[in-house]
Amino acid sequence: MTDPSLLADALADRYRLLGPLGQGGMATVYLAHDHKHGREVAIKVLRPELAKSLGRERFLREIQLAARLSHPHILPLYDSGEAAGVLYFVMPVMQGxxxxxxxxxxxxxxxxxxxxxxxxxxxxxxxxxxxxxxxxxxxPENILLHEGHAIVADFGIGKAIAAATVHDAAVTQIGVTVxxxxxxxxxxxxxxxxxxxxxxxxxxxxxxxxxxxxxxxxxxxxxxxxxxxxxxxxxxxxxxxxxxxxxxxxxxxxxxxxxxxxxxxxxxxxxxxxxxxxxxxxxSNGHARHPRSIAVLPFANLSSDAENEFFSDGLTEEIITDLSGVKALRVTSGVSARQLKGTTKGVREIGRLLGVRYALTGSVRRAGNALRVAAQLVDTDTDEQLWGEKFSGTMEDVFDVQERVSRAIVGALRVTLSAGEDARLAERPIRDARAYELYLKAQELVRRYGAPIERVLALLDRADEIEGPSLPLRALRTYTQIMQMRAGMTTDAGDLVRAESEARALLVEAPDAAYGHALLGYIAYERGDLAGAVRGLTRALECDPSDADARFFLGISLEAAGQHEASFTTAKRFLELDPLSSMAALMLCSTYWFVGLPGKGLDVLENAVTLDPENPIMRWTLGYTHALLGHQDVAREHATWMEAHVPQMPYTAHLTALVHAMDGRAADAVARLRAIEAMQFDGHLTFHISEPYALAGEHEVALRLLADAVERGFYPGDFIASHCPFLEPLRGLPEFPPIAARAAQRVAEFRA
CATH class of the missing domain: 1.10.510.10 (Transferase(Phosphotransferase) domain 1)
Structure with a gap:
């Protein structure tokens, strides 16, 4: 690789190198500032071995041909030459x-x-x-999407490189191919x-x-x-x-x-x-964009206090919830919207990225009790602002502002509300602005998987003191407790009974609200009642199509029941509605595990982890996928990250033990698993804990856990029977076929 400092010195009269943009098999691309024209450019520098094989004359001859191309869908070449002994060419930096x-x-x-x-x-x-x-x-990597149009990149020296790979062994050895x-x-x-x-x-x-x-x-x-x-x-x-x-x-x-x-x-x-x-x-209408599709982008926090970030995010979420209750609209989930927080992308690009016709943008400014909100509705096809308004008041007016924004959007899109939809927009589930603020803080903490439950519950306790036990506060408290059980971070078996009692009470008081149905779906999943989980979560999504948690659990319930076609359909629908959601990507990729194709979703999963790098479940999923593929060194890296950040999670113990067992360190694997023996696990975790035991030679324990997992609601039959590589030590044992047969039976019963 060329020394960047030498290159920077050689180009200093024309360009200032700002840093690398990327590196491939044949070149490194640098971001640079063009002194003469006052613009940023991309400089592509060929690897020295390739440059030597091509030769300066042949390189410049090829580049001259490409530089003559002038077409709206071809990325132009600005400049080319030789500097510091290397060959380079200069292109525009394209946004998109x-x-x-x-x-x-x-x-x-x-x-x-x-x-x-x-x-x-x-x-x-x-x-x-x-x-x-x-x-x-x-x-696809060489087709750029810019302002709604395709631009083909990397026209240039393909012919010369092809010749070099044939005639120069040194070029072939460094992995350069055309x-x-x-x-x-x-x-x-x-x-x-x-x-x-x-x-x-x-x-x-x-x-x-x-x-x-x-x-x-x-x-x-x-x-x-x-x-x-x-x-x-x-x-x-x-x-x-x-x-x-x-x-x-x-x-x-x-x-x-x-x-x-x-x-x-x-x-x-x-x-x-x-x-x-x-x-x-x-x-065509199968995958066509919905005519009234909208994304509510995160409202910008213009307050001097960064602590108000959760408030602007919370206001965004509440508007999403309001609009999602209007059946004539298709609203992108807040999960994807949050990925665009602080984005510099234009609304046209956002419209294409999320597959929506309209975008709502806004800002929030707080100073003490004073509140100012600005919002604009924009057509992503034309950049035309269809509606815009500024609202001033106090924190006590926040609910009125939320409703006014939602109604303005409905009006601008010429939607007629049903009586029920109109009533829901006027609802005030939390009446006090101070309690609402605490609710938003607690909600933000719950989103951070692995956050201390004590902090969440303390915020909800304070909100209860102000507001009284309102339905959203009660639902969030119950959801928090269920997620702790889901993560295996509670040992109290009575928690699930209490959660179910509260969920049923919420359902009686608010039968048309999503949270009661969703909570019963989560509880059914934890109990291994996958049919009940699917019923509850499907009903929750009918009430609130924007509920990303309900959609995720619906998908993994179908996976656990061995319903691969239905889980694929759910995952792909999730990604259509929420294209930037890391959990949607996780669901799609884990579905590939169960049909024996773990590598198929690896690129998607790795991209999702870059979007959500601090989420331990994403880290576990990526580490486990690499383990399935036999990449134990990469799996070990993710296990190490989890041990450093969430050592108390049973998923951490599982991945660490799995890597130990793959390394032949059976005693270390078993020791790491012993540390979590007292925890309560659902069928999913029970299954995964059986894997390192199987690899470590603890066959009796592994078989017992595997049989228990099938009975407790984790029975993807094909994965158990053949696709999971970690169960291979068990497949020749006489106890294994009855377990596999029972899993297949449960799959058939679910379908019936």
């Missing part, structure tokens, strides 16, 4: 995301969006091909001569992935992935979605033909075919 980031959740794009992106990429390719340039590496296995055309994979139709095959792979959420060609390793395109035809895109027009499906199939002669002859033909289908895809 890559198509890969847009696809990371594994959820298909709306048909109209997929067709638009593919059309624009095809148009860019047609222009480049007419100028005798073949890209050679079309993939093309990405999943998107290579058959002729590129075979090393044959290429023309623009090779790029069109790669575009077909990208379009297939946008429409289905699945990569067209997969395999256990690179040779397997490459070999697939010679022996395998991906299922038609219509096999997974009913809303794809026949013409779009036919275009995708033709792009993926093995023979170049059977594909479209040019990008222009692809553009014509897709443009003919745009009206069809726009009218």
């Amino acid at each position: 995301q890559t198509l890969r980031e847009r696809l990371v959740a594994g959820v298909p794009l709306p048909v109209e969006e997929a067709v638009r992106v593919a059309t624009e990429v095809a148009d860019a390719l047609d222009y480049a091909h007419r100028h005798d340039i073949v890209h050679r590496d079309i993939k 093309g990405t296995p999943a998107y290579l055309s058959p002729e590129q994979a075979a090393g044959d001569s290429l023309d623009g139709r090779s790029d069109l095959f790669a575009l077909g792979c990208v379009l297939y992935e946008m429409l289905t959420g699945e990569v067209a060609f997969t395999g256990a390793n690179t040779p397997a992935v490459i070999g697939k395109r010679f022996t395998y035809t991906p299922p038609p895109v219509t096999s997974s979605r009913a809303d794809i027009p026949a013409g779009v499906a036919a275009t995708t199939t033709r792009l993926l033909c093995q023979s170049p002669d059977d594909r479209f002859a040019s990008g222009a033909e692809v553009v014509a075919a897709l443009r003919a289908m745009r009206s069809s895809s726009s009218s």
